[in-house]
Amino acid sequence: MIGCILLAGGKGNRFGAKKQFLEINGLKIFEYSLKTIERVEEIDFVVVVLPKEDLDIEIKSSKKIIRVEGGSERQFSVYSGLRAIADCDIVAIHDSARPFATVNMFREGINNVKAGWDGSITAYRSPDTIKRVINNEIVETLNRDEIYVVQTPQVFDFKKLLKAHEYALENNILATDDSALMEKLGYRITLNEGSFFNFKITYLKDLEMVECFIKGEKMKS
Numbered sequence: 001m002i003g004c005i006l007l008a009g010g011k012g013n014r015f016g017a018k019k020q021f022l023e024i025n026g027l028k029i030f031e032y033s034l035k036t037i038e039r040v041e042e043i044d045f046v047v048v049v050l051p052k053e054d055l056d057i058e059i060k061s062s063k064k065i066i067r068v069e070g071g072s073e074r075q076f077s078v079y080s081g082l083r084a085i086a087d088c089d090i091v092a093i094h095d096s097a098r099p100f101a102t103v104n105m106f107r108e109g110i111n112n113v114k115a116g117w118d119g120s121i122t123a124y125r126s127p128d129t130i131k132r133v134i135n136n137e138i139v140e141t142l143n144r145d146e147i148y149v150v151q152t153p154q155v156f157d158f159k160k161l162l163k164a165h166e167y168a169l170e171n172n173i174l175a176t177d178d179s180a181l182m183e184k185l186g187y188r189i190t191l192n193e194g195s196f197f198n199f200k201i202t203y204l205k206d207l208e209m210v211e212c213f214i215k216g217e218k219m220k221s
């Protein structure tokens, strides 16, 4: 059994609104991901994590949908999604704020976990030079060959991810992605291919990129 947790429980503080419910070109932002997930035959059900006040929002999907209330942080929203799952072998976690993830990103991640990895995260090698900066001063230039830009979907062995979240809760560990919690327990995580186009809508200005991407897709079709 394979599940997917679609995170749509954020407040959008940096954006200035709950961006996941914003409608662009006839679809709400979270519906873009849902449509992609529907095309991943391997996925049996989707847990949609929502803010308390949006729990009864209309969700049309060909997949079985489970709704759960999110937490105050992304990590707690994932945990809330995990706890809503009765039984599952593999789980994919995806940010609804990344509307342009592809079917292949989910499939490659699932295949890597089926092949024996504890987890597989979507990522691409940094095309830019990355420096560490403290108080506006460069302290280190990192070896770019070892630097990857990390995205979602992130796919994991369900029971191991649940264990990693429980360990994090007990030890007050808060991380910005699920892989980091798995890494703490020494689980082996690999990569599947990400893309610049799988960007995360974080700030209002990111909407320009969304519009450009949609226009580009229309021109291709």
Ligand SMILES: Nc1ccn([C@@H]2O[C@H](COP(=O)(O)OP(=O)(O)OP(=O)(O)O)[C@@H](O)[C@H]2O)c(=O)n1
Pocket: 007, 008, 009, 010, 011, 012, 013, 014, 015, 020, 049, 070, 071, 072, 073, 074, 075, 077, 094, 095, 096, 097, 098, 200, 201, 202
């Ligand atoms: N408590 C939270 C926080 C985030 N998310 C989800 O996690 C993804 C990535 O989070 P982010 O882009 O940071 O969204 P927000 O938390 O809404 O934004 P901000 O941090 O600016 O408030 C989003 O799809 C968001 O809906 C969530 O389900 N529950």
Ligand SMILES: C[C@](O)(CO)[C@H](O)COP(=O)(O)O
Pocket: 074, 095, 150, 151, 152, 176, 177, 178, 200
């Ligand atoms: C999980 C994530 O999308 C990987 O890049 C990212 O860490 C989420 O960060 P946010 O600050 O919760 O948006």
